[in-house]
Amino acid sequence: MPILSEFEYFKPSSVREAVRLLSKHKKPAVLAGGTDLINNLKEEIDQPDAVIDIKGIKELSGITYKNGVLTIGAAVTFSELLDSRVIQSRFPVIAEVAKTVGSVGIRNRATMAGNICSAVACADSGPLLAAYEALILVRGSKGKRKVLAAKWFKGNKRTDIKKAELVTAIEIPLPARRHAGCYVKLGRYSGEDLAQASVLILALPGKQYRVALGAVSPVPVRASKIERLLNGQHLSDELIAKCQALIPGLISPITDIRATKEYRSHMCQVMFARGIRAAASRFSGNGPEYGVNLI
Amino acid sequence: MKKKLSFVLNDRKITLEIAAQEVLLEVLRDKLGVKSPKCGCDRGDCGTCTVLMNGKTVRSCIVLAVEADGQRLTTLEGLMKDGQMTPLQQSFLEHNSFQCGFCAPGVILAATELLERNPKPSGDEIKEAISGNLCRCTGYLPIVEAIANVNNALTPPGRERLGKKVRS
Ligand code: FES
Ligand code: FES
Numbered sequence: 179m180p181i182l183s184e185f186e187y188f189k190p191s192s193v194r195e196a197v198r199l200l201s202k203h204k205k206p207a208v209l210a211g212g213t214d215l216i217n218n219l220k221e222e223i224d225q226p227d228a229v230i231d232i233k234g235i236k237e238l239s240g241i242t243y244k245n246g247v248l249t250i251g252a253a254v255t256f257s258e259l260l261d262s263r264v265i266q267s268r269f270p271v272i273a274e275v276a277k278t279v280g281s282v283g284i285r286n287r288a289t290m291a292g293n294i295c296s297a298v299a300c301a302d303s304g305p306l307l308a309a310y311e312a313l314i315l316v317r318g319s320k321g322k323r324k325v326l327a328a329k330w331f332k333g334n335k336r337t338d339i340k341k342a343e344l345v346t347a348i349e350i351p352l353p354a355r356r357h358a359g360c361y362v363k364l365g366r367y368s369g370e371d372l373a374q375a376s377v378l379i380l381a382l383p384g385k386q387y388r389v390a391l392g393a394v395s396p397v398p399v400r401a402s403k404i405e406r407l408l409n410g411q412h413l414s415d416e417l418i419a420k421c422q423a424l425i426p427g428l429i430s431p432i433t434d435i436r437a438t439k440e441y442r443s444h445m446c447q448v449m450f451a452r453g454i455r456a457a458a459s460r461f462s463g464n465g466p467e468y469g470v471n472l473i
Numbered sequence: 474m475k476k477k478l479s480f481v482l483n484d485r486k487i488t489l490e491i492a493a494q495e496v497l498l499e500v501l502r503d504k505l506g507v508k509s510p511k512c513g514c515d516r517g518d519c520g521t522c523t524v525l526m527n528g529k530t531v532r533s534c535i536v537l538a539v540e541a542d543g544q545r546l547t548t549l550e551g552l553m554k555d556g557q558m559t560p561l562q563q564s565f566l567e568h569n570s571f572q573c574g575f576c577a578p579g580v581i582l583a584a585t586e587l588l589e590r591n592p593k594p595s596g597d598e599i600k601e602a603i604s605g606n607l608c609r610c611t612g613y614l615p616i617v618e619a620i621a622n623v624n625n626a627l628t629p630p631g632r633e634r635l636g637k638k639v640r641s
Contacts, residue, residue: 180495180499181495
């Protein structure tokens with residue numbers, strides 16, 4: 179299917195230039211991996227007057243780790259996340275999430291920044307960034323700002339981004355000296371992009387946990403209620419059952435062609451139980467390898 | 474507005490003028506006559522339009538042709554050298570891996586990328602690597618077997634084509 183509407187294409191080499199182009203045009207679109215954008219152009223969901231390709235901007239292409247903060251540039255692909263040493267060693271759950279995004283041919287192009295700018299409810303990066311309390315770095319003509327992941331997602335496909343602003347990076351702080359995590363994703367088959375429900379757990383020292391749920395609400399859900407119940411406690415079957423019982427009250431899943439809301443809600447509870455056990459046992463050093471499918 | 478771009482396609486330098494909204498798959502097939510990338514789903518789901526960009530698989534149905542400017546593209550046509558198949562292609566042939574063959578160009582390129590990175594992949598790694606390439610005929614078994622049993626003793630012209638040194 180050809181793209182019918184015409185636009186100008188730009189490939190700036192600096193953030194400043196990109197921001198200038200964004201403010202100069204009426205309806206600009208930012209192109210990183212294009213895995214969402216090109217489809218939206220074909221379907222005329224987006225009809226921009228300018229497409230601004232950020233892959234020529236060097237400063238957006240790196241993964242760095244400094245002073246306990248991981249910075250992921252906006253042009254970094256999911257394949258690059260998977261291959262990153264520092265992610266494998268310090269944030270293996272980020273690689274676990276990245277591995278579930280589409281398949282190799284998608285991951286070679288798609289970016290985490292693009293994922294959270296498209297901000298579909300089933301975005302894999304949503305629960306991850308919510309649980310890590312990540313910051314989204316944004317640049318506009320008036321300067322920079324940082325937005326907490328919890329404030330970033332405003333609704334299905336809606337974010338805090340303002341006109342003529344560009345996401346430049348995502349900052350993920352190391353939550354503790356030592357931590358483990360687990361991402362459980364329900365899809366139809368591996369290689370398909372879209373989660374029907376997803377659960378992300380972080381296990382921190384002192385039996386502290388963070389829990390975030392994806393694809394079961396317009397925005398990622400940080401399950402603080404569950405965290406309060408879990409924190410400091412021994413992870414017994416009864417405690418897990420109590421947490422599971424809270425899940426339906428925290429989420430608002432929808433029924434669509436991929437799954438019913440009842441199924442999503444039920445699976446969310448099953449996945450929570452498996453995820454929390456896996457995260458806890460990974461924390462104590464004997465859990466399942468990262469990247470294995472738990473459902 | 475037309476844009477001039479140039480890229481290397483199967484070791485040949487290409488220069489052409491296109492509109493910004495043209496999609497790479499259509500430019501390859503309709504303007505350059507390169508027919509191995511196929512249009513299956515046209516939305517990034519099926520992998521039949523796969524090409525290698527700088528040695529990495531991308532789905533050409535969701536790439537703008539202008540994005541190829543300055544890049545190195547390889548399609549199935551570029552894997553063979555002097556009419557000689559790569560060891561991987563020979564393995565596909567020996568295992569009778571395909572029926573209609575519509576998925577084959579994409580599967581072969583996905584497996585080529587895998588073997589570049591990981592010459593001895595496990596069964597799970599093979600399945601993972603081709604999970605984005607849908608085949609409606611074979612049930613995947615002969616495809617996975619062919620990738621698992623590539624005869625690496627054969628000279629791999631495919632690797633040379635990707636710009637890497639041949640490991641002896
Ligand atoms: S035609 Fe491109 S992925 Fe299906
Ligand atoms: S052989 Fe027919 S689709 Fe794979």
